[in-house]
Amino acid sequence: MNEQFRVAHKLGLMFHHDTPLPEDVKAWAISQLHAKSPALGIKKVKHYPKAKVQEWPKSLQPDLKKRDDMFAVYKQNVRKQRMELEGHTSEAAKRANNRENLMGEKDEMKFAHRNIYGKDQVRLRFTSFWANHFTTGNIWDNQNHIGHAIDEAILANLNGSFSHMLYKMTTHPSMLVYLDNVWSSGPNSKNVIWAKEKGKQAGLNDNLGRELLELHTVSPSAKYSETDIRNAAKVLAGWGIWPGNLSDGLMTLNERNNKLIEMGETTNSWDFFKKWHAEPGNKTVLGKVIPAGKGGLRNLTDFLASHENTIMFISFKLAEHFVSDNPSKSDIDYIANAWRLSNGGLDQIHSAVIERAISSKAPKFQWPMTWLFQVVRLSDASFFKGWDQIEKYDEGLMEVRKIFEELGQSFWHTRQPNGYSSAKSEWLSGEMFERRIRFSDAIYTAGYPSFSPQEIMDRIGANEATRELVNSLLGRKKQFIALMCSPELMGLENA
Amino acid sequence: MPKLNLTRREFLKVSGASLFLAGLPLPGFTSDKPPGTISVIMLEGGMDGLTAVPPFGDPNLLRMRRNLTSDNYLKLNSFFGLHPSFKYFAGLMAKNNASVVHATNFPYVLRSHFEGQNLMQGGGLSPFSETTGWLGRALDLAKVPGRSLSLDMPLVLRGMSDNDNFYPASIKSSSDLMTQLIDTISMAHSKEGSEIFAKVSKKSTQKDSIVPRNPASLAKFAGKAMSQDGGPLSSVIKVDQFDTHANQGSDENGNHGTQLTLIDDIIAGYKEGLGDAWDRSIILTLTEFGRTVLENGTGGTEHGYGSAGLLAGGAITKSRVISQWPGLAKNEQFEKRDLMSTIDYRSVCAACIEKSLGLDHDLIASKVFYTPKLPRVYDQIFS
Numbered sequence: 043m044n045e046q047f048r049v050a051h052k053l054g055l056m057f058h059h060d061t062p063l064p065e066d067v068k069a070w071a072i073s074q075l076h077a078k079s080p081a082l083g084i085k086k087v088k089h090y091p092k093a094k095v096q097e098w099p100k101s102l103q104p105d106l107k108k109r110d111d112m113f114a115v116y117k118q119n120v121r122k123q124r125m126e127l128e129g130h131t132s133e134a135a136k137r138a139n140n141r142e143n144l145m146g147e148k149d150e151m152k153f154a155h156r157n158i159y160g161k162d163q164v165r166l167r168f169t170s171f172w173a174n175h176f177t178t179g180n181i182w183d184n185q186n187h188i189g190h191a192i193d194e195a196i197l198a199n200l201n202g203s204f205s206h207m208l209y210k211m212t213t214h215p216s217m218l219v220y221l222d223n224v225w226s227s228g229p230n231s232k233n234v235i236w237a238k239e240k241g242k243q244a245g246l247n248d249n250l251g252r253e254l255l256e257l258h259t260v261s262p263s264a265k266y267s268e269t270d271i272r273n274a275a276k277v278l279a280g281w282g283i284w285p286g287n288l289s290d291g292l293m294t295l296n297e298r299n300n301k302l303i304e305m306g307e308t309t310n311s312w313d314f315f316k317k318w319h320a321e322p323g324n325k326t327v328l329g330k331v332i333p334a335g336k337g338g339l340r341n342l343t344d345f346l347a348s349h350e351n352t353i354m355f356i357s358f359k360l361a362e363h364f365v366s367d368n369p370s371k372s373d374i375d376y377i378a379n380a381w382r383l384s385n386g387g388l389d390q391i392h393s394a395v396i397e398r399a400i401s402s403k404a405p406k407f408q409w410p411m412t413w414l415f416q417v418v419r420l421s422d423a424s425f426f427k428g429w430d431q432i433e434k435y436d437e438g439l440m441e442v443r444k445i446f447e448e449l450g451q452s453f454w455h456t457r458q459p460n461g462y463s464s465a466k467s468e469w470l471s472g473e474m475f476e477r478r479i480r481f482s483d484a485i486y487t488a489g490y491p492s493f494s495p496q497e498i499m500d501r502i503g504a505n506e507a508t509r510e511l512v513n514s515l516l517g518r519k520k521q522f523i524a525l526m527c528s529p530e531l532m533g534l535e536n537a
Numbered sequence: 538m539p540k541l542n543l544t545r546r547e548f549l550k551v552s553g554a555s556l557f558l559a560g561l562p563l564p565g566f567t568s569d570k571p572p573g574t575i576s577v578i579m580l581e582g583g584m585d586g587l588t589a590v591p592p593f594g595d596p597n598l599l600r601m602r603r604n605l606t607s608d609n610y611l612k613l614n615s616f617f618g619l620h621p622s623f624k625y626f627a628g629l630m631a632k633n634n635a636s637v638v639h640a641t642n643f644p645y646v647l648r649s650h651f652e653g654q655n656l657m658q659g660g661g662l663s664p665f666s667e668t669t670g671w672l673g674r675a676l677d678l679a680k681v682p683g684r685s686l687s688l689d690m691p692l693v694l695r696g697m698s699d700n701d702n703f704y705p706a707s708i709k710s711s712s713d714l715m716t717q718l719i720d721t722i723s724m725a726h727s728k729e730g731s732e733i734f735a736k737v738s739k740k741s742t743q744k745d746s747i748v749p750r751n752p753a754s755l756a757k758f759a760g761k762a763m764s765q766d767g768g769p770l771s772s773v774i775k776v777d778q779f780d781t782h783a784n785q786g787s788d789e790n791g792n793h794g795t796q797l798t799l800i801d802d803i804i805a806g807y808k809e810g811l812g813d814a815w816d817r818s819i820i821l822t823l824t825e826f827g828r829t830v831l832e833n834g835t836g837g838t839e840h841g842y843g844s845a846g847l848l849a850g851g852a853i854t855k856s857r858v859i860s861q862w863p864g865l866a867k868n869e870q871f872e873k874r875d876l877m878s879t880i881d882y883r884s885v886c887a888a889c890i891e892k893s894l895g896l897d898h899d900l901i902a903s904k905v906f907y908t909p910k911l912p913r914v915y916d917q918i919f920s
Binding site: 226229248262438456460467473479481508514520528529532 | 647648651706707711712715719721729733734777778780784832834836839
C-alpha cells in the first residue's frame with residue numbers, strides 16, 4: 043500500500059474515496075487526534091447514488107439523565123407486563139417499550155455508522171482501544187449506558203489526561219453497573235450497620251476494586267495483595283445507582299428522582315455517591331493512604347494512573363494494538379517515556395504511538411471490527427442499515443446487532459472485563475477467517491460497492507503480491523473477496 | 538432431551554466414597570489407537586463448587602452460606618449433595634456414569650480470572666507461560682484432531698496444527714464457500730495465514746448440517762461428530778457468566794443456578810449425540826477457581842480458590858465423590874476465606890487423558906503438565 047493507506051490501515055479506518063490523501067501522513071495522523079466530527083450516518087440505505095451522509099439526529103442521542111429515565115420506565119413497563127396490567131401485555135406494547143426505552147441497538151448502529159462515515163478515523167481507533175481497555179458489557183441492565191460511556195467518557199476525553207479518563211470511566215454508571223459496584227457498601231458503613239440490625243444482607247463487593255488494579259491500571263505485575271484489592275473496593279463503596287426502579291413498587295419518575303436526591307444528593311448517575319454506603323476511615327492501597335469520603339476515589343485513581351506499573355502495562359497494550367504484533371522494547375519504552383514526560387497526557391501518548399506505528403514497517407493484524415469498517419470504507423458499500431430502518435426487515439441487509447455477533451466482536455456483547463485481545467494469536471482460526479470470506483462476499487453482494495477491486499487497488503497502491511492474487515481470479519466478486527482477505531488488507535505477511 | 542425423574546430416595550443408592558489421594562504415580566498403559574474421547578466444558582468466571590456440590594454434612598455450610606445454598610439439593614451421600622440444577626447429571630450418577638471431584642483446583646491462588654483461565658488452559662507452571670494448551674499437547678502426543686465449539690480458538694486446544702474450531706456462520710447474502718477461491722487466497726498468505734485458509738477450504742467441502750447455537754445443541758452436535766469413525770476425539774465447550782459477585786441466588790432460578798443448568802444440558806446433549814460412543818467417552822468441567830466461602834455484602838461471592846469438577850461419561854463405571862475434604866471452618870480455609878484445594882485438578886485432567894487417549898501417565902505428567910511428579914489419580918476415578 044502507499045504510505046497514506048499503510049498508515050490509515052494501522053492507525054485509522056482507511057480514507058474515503060472523496061478524501062484527498064495527505065502529503066505529510068505523520069502530521070495528518072497527529073492532527074487527527076484533534077479532528078472533531080459529530081456522529082455521522084445515514085437515514086436509509088440507497089445504492090444509486092449512495093445515501094447522503096448526515097449528522098445523527100439529536101432525538102436518537104439522549105443525554106445520560108434521559109437514558110436513565112428511559113430505563114426506569116422500561117423496567118416499570120416490564121413489571122406492569124408481568125402483573126398483566128391492561129395495555130402492557132400485547133406484543134405491540136412490548137415492542138414499543140423496547141423501541142422507546144432501550145438504547146443498545148441504536149447506540150451500536152451509531153457506533154458502526156460513526157466508524158464508517160466519520161472524518162476522525164484516527165480518533166475513532168483510539169476510542170475503540172480505550173473502550174476495550176475499559177470494557178463494560180451488557181450484563182445486568184447496562185444497555186442504556188455503554189454507548190454513552192464510549193462517547194462521553196472516552197471519545198470526549200481523548201485530549202485530556204489518562205488520569206481524567208480513568209476517573210470518568212471508573213465513576214461512569216456503565217462501569218459501576220457492569221462490575222457490580224452499585225451494590226457494594228463498606229463493611230462499617232451506616233447501611234451495613236442498619237442492615238445487620240434488620241437481619242438483612244449488605245456489604246462489600248470487590249469486583250471493580252480488583253479489576254481497577256488488575257486490568258485498568260497497575261496489572262498483576264505490581265504484586266498487590268488481597269488487602270489492597272479490598273481496600274480499593276472500600277474506596278469505591280458508595281459509588282453508583284442500581285438502574286431501573288429503586289424498590290419493588292411502581293415508582294413514578296418524580297418519586298425516583300426524590301429518592302435519588304435523598305440517597306446521593308443528585309439525580310446524576312455519573313456523579314453518584316451514597317455516603318451511607320461509604321466506608322469510613324482511611325484506606326491504604328499499594329502503600330498510598332486514601333482519605334474517606336467522596337473525594338477519596340479521585341486520590342486513588344490519580345495515584346494509580348501515574349504508577350510506573352500502569353505506564354509500562356498500558357504502553358505495552360498500546361504498542362501491541364497499533365505498532366506491531368510483536369512490539370519491541372524500544373517501541374514500548376518510547377511510549378512509556380512520552381507518558382512520563384507528559385504526566386499521562388493522552389495527546390502526547392497517542393502521538394508517540396503514531397510515531398512508532400509509522401516508523402515500524404511491521405504489519406499489524408487488525409481486529410475483525412476494524413477490518414470490517416475498513417472494507418466498507420474502501421469500497422463505499424452500504425452494509426449497515428440506516429437509523430430509519432432499525433425495526434424494518436430487509437432481505438439483503440443484516441441487523442446491526444447480528445453483524446457484530448457473527449463477526450465475533452462487539453462492545454455491546456456480554457463478555458469478560460479483560461476485553462478483546464490485540465494479540466494476533468487470539469484471532470488466528472479457521473472460523474474467524476471463514477467469516478472474513480463470508481463477510482467480504484456479503485458486503486460485495488448486498489452492499490453494492492461503488493468501486494471495483496481494480497479501482498481500490500489503484501487508489502491504495504496495492505503491492506505486487508496482492509495484485510497477482512486478485513488478477514489470478516476471474517469475476518469481480520471473487521476478486522473483491524480475495525482483495526479483502528489478502529495478507530495486505532488483513533495485516534499479515536505475504537507468502 | 539430425556540430427563541430422568543429421580544426421587545431423593547434413589548440418590549441414596551449412589552456410591553459416594555470420599556477417598557484419600559496419595560502415593561506415587563503407577564505405571565500407566567499405552568496402546569496404538571486412542572481408546573476413547575475427551576471433552577472439556579470450560580466454565581469461565583469461577584464456578585462456585587460449594588453451590589454446585591454442597592457439602593451439607595459440613596456443619597459450617599449452612600452457617601456460612603445460608604442464602605447461597607439451595608434447600609432442595611439432591612442428596613448424593615451422607616455428606617455431599619448436588620445442586621437442583623443438576624437433575625440429568627444426578628441421573629448419570631445414579632447409573633454409575635458420573636463422578637464429582639471436590640475441593641480441587643489448578644495450583645493457582647492469586648484469584649485473577651485472566652491468569653487463572655490462562656493457567657487452567659495452558660496447564661503450564663505459571664500463567665501466560667504457555668502458548669499451547671494441555672489438551673492440545675495431549676492430542677498432539679496422541680496424534681488425533683480436536684475441535685472447539687466457540688468462535689475463538691481457546692488456548693486449551695492450541696498446540697496441534699490440525700485443531701479446528703466450529704461455530705456455524707449465519708451471514709446473510711453470503712454464498713457457499715468456493716474451494717478454488719479460498720485455495721488461491723491461502724497460497725497468497727505466508728505460513729500462519731495460509732494454514733488457516735487451507736482449513737477453511739477443507740471445511741468448505743464438508744457438509745455440516747445447520748446447527749443451532751445453544752450450548753446443549755452444540756454438545757449434541759459435537760457428540761455426534763465424535764461418535765463417527767474417524768471423527769474428532771475431543772471437543773471443548775465454553776460457558777461464561779459464572780462470576781456472580783452479586784445476586785448469586787441459591788436454586789435453579791438464581792444467577793448461578795441458571796449457569797449450572799447449562800452444564801447439565803450440555804452433558805445431556807453430549808450423551809444424546811454420542812450414542813454408543815458414550816461408553817468410551819469422558820467429559821470434564823474446568824473452571825479457573827472456586828468462590829469465597831462467605832457470601833459477600835451483595836448477595837454474591839468473590840473470587841476464591843478450591844472448587845469442584847464434574848466428570849461424566851461411559852468411561853466412568855462407578856460413581857463417586859472423590860474428595861479429601863478440608864473442612865469449611867475459618868482455620869481450615871485457604872487464607873481464611875476460600876475452600877482449600879486438596880486435589881490438584883491437573884491430576885484429574887491427566888487421568889482423563891490417560892483413559893481417553895491411552896497415553897502413559899508419566900508421559901502426560903512430564904510432556905503435558907511439565908510436572909513429572911504429578912500424582913496419578915486414575916484408579917480413584919476409573920477403577
